[in-house]
Amino acid sequence: MLTVFIRGVFLYVLVIFSVRLMGKRQLGELTPSELVITILISNIATLAMEDVSVPLLTGTVPILTLVSLDVAAGYLSLRSRRFRHLISGRPKIVISDGRIDQKTLRELRYTVDDLMSALRSQQIFDISEVQYAVVETTGAVSAYLKPENRPLTPSSAASPEEASDPPQVIISDGDYILSAGVRLNLNEKDVLKELKRKHLEIGEVFLCTVDAGGSFRIIKKENAKEER
């Protein structure tokens, strides 16, 4: 009995340490890889706690291995967009210009009921109020309302907005995002031309968004000169 108790205390400390090591993301909504790791850790910890014939080290090693690999994967995801998409998937646009993309919904195996339920959880009960919606890599739906359904702000009161999709990220951490270019009818040359006009190389750009009207918003990397 005391052995199980001591193993329990040790594994509690280990799992707390592991979750802290994985960082704050683990405490919010989980991406697929984080969900898998959380489930595996809880299973391994339970087995190691209950079965005293299994050495504690045999339970500790896989937990630490999984956590270390998760942190390493997180680091690689930060460095490589391709790796990030491989591990966590991509956000998918399910409503654009107020129209539901049924093909994407089918690809995501997302039913209309799932979509409606996700919108209702954001206090949106009429799908026609939605201008743009994205299924995030965590499975949560982010919705952008049509201008007439958005809460009034000083800027929208001063100049009423037109119904258009929100700005798209076209350069992320120095990488050109082809799919965003296609959506905005922009090719890489147009984007490079705009960057050249502002005396910037693509590698110097941390974030570049383009709205439906074609205006660019560029944030340079911190080691580059200044924000334009």
Added chain:
Amino acid sequence: MKRLVLCIVIIAAIVAAGVWSCEEVLIKNRKLYGFIREVEADFSQGMPAEESISALENYFEEDYRPALAVFINDEKLYEMSEAVSRLRPMYESGCDEFSAECAALEARADSIYRGELPGVGRIF
């Protein structure tokens, strides 16, 4: 970045511990084989083997088992412990399976070592 460094250190420590555990089992096994062969030699030459059996029992219970219990499943060590404790009564009763029991003990020790090695067959 600190997290990444810590994780690299953890992975390196795990790999080092894995290599150390293989080495530890190999060293302990070699010593165990020595004791077993001494017992077998005494038995096959018709010499009194009580002393060598005692030495084997002492080595197994006081050194081999506690050292390996840190990373080897208790059931495997328990099976070996049973085999070691069977040797004395078998010797005293003149059982003709004494040598076979010694060989079985060696085979169990060998299987523990093989279990620690990351062979393709064990991984997949």
